[in-house]
Amino acid sequence: MIRPVLQILTKFVMSLILFSITSTVFAQRLDWWTKDTATNNLLLASNTLILIDWAQTRDIADNDAFYELNSHLGKYPSSGDVNRYFFSSLVLHNTVGAMLPRRLKKYFYGSQFAYRLSVVGNNAEIGVELKF
Numbered sequence: 001m002i003r004p005v006l007q008i009l010t011k012f013v014m015s016l017i018l019f020s021i022t023s024t025v026f027a028q029r030l031d032w033w034t035k036d037t038a039t040n041n042l043l044l045a046s047n048t049l050i051l052i053d054w055a056q057t058r059d060i061a062d063n064d065a066f067y068e069l070n071s072h073l074g075k076y077p078s079s080g081d082v083n084r085y086f087f088s089s090l091v092l093h094n095t096v097g098a099m100l101p102r103r104l105k106k107y108f109y110g111s112q113f114a115y116r117l118s119v120v121g122n123n124a125e126i127g128v129e130l131k132f
Contacts, residue, residue, distance in 0.1 A: 034102055034105060036102075036105075036106065038106060039102075039105050039106040039109060042106060042109035042110050042112075042113050043097065043105075043109050045109075045113050046093065046109045046112040046113040046116060047090065047093070047094070049112075049113060049116035049117055049119075049120055050086065050089055050090055050093060050112075050116060051086075051090075052116075052120050052130065053086070053116055053119055053120050053123070054082070054083075054086035054089075055130035055131055055132055056120065056123040056124075056128045056129070056130060056131075057070075057073070057077070057082045057085075057086065057123075058079055058082050058083075058131040058132070059128050059129045059130065059131040060077075060082075060123075060128055061076070061077050061078060061079050061081070061082050062079065062131060063128075066126070066128060070085075072085060073085055093112060096108065097109060
């Protein structure tokens, strides 16, 4: 019982590390990274919450005890639908953020962080787990 949990946690931590490294590299090359530490932290935090939401939604897709509230995915999405949706969400989130003027980036990433935090928190509260 403990071994599967450790495998899931290991995959999750490795995904976060890989994501953090690649995000930092790409953010510096494109116009994602700013001189404002708060904006950069919100960029990384909002992306991390999208990944956590993705993992939780994969659990919802494979668990009949829950149903999805996101109308774009439908009540009972497949894992493929979930993967396509969240991959697109990450691309769109970071593309929009990169295109915004620097003065608006903090507000965009902050609003995304707040929204995702509420979604992830609600999922955790009802017992949805992370599934990679």
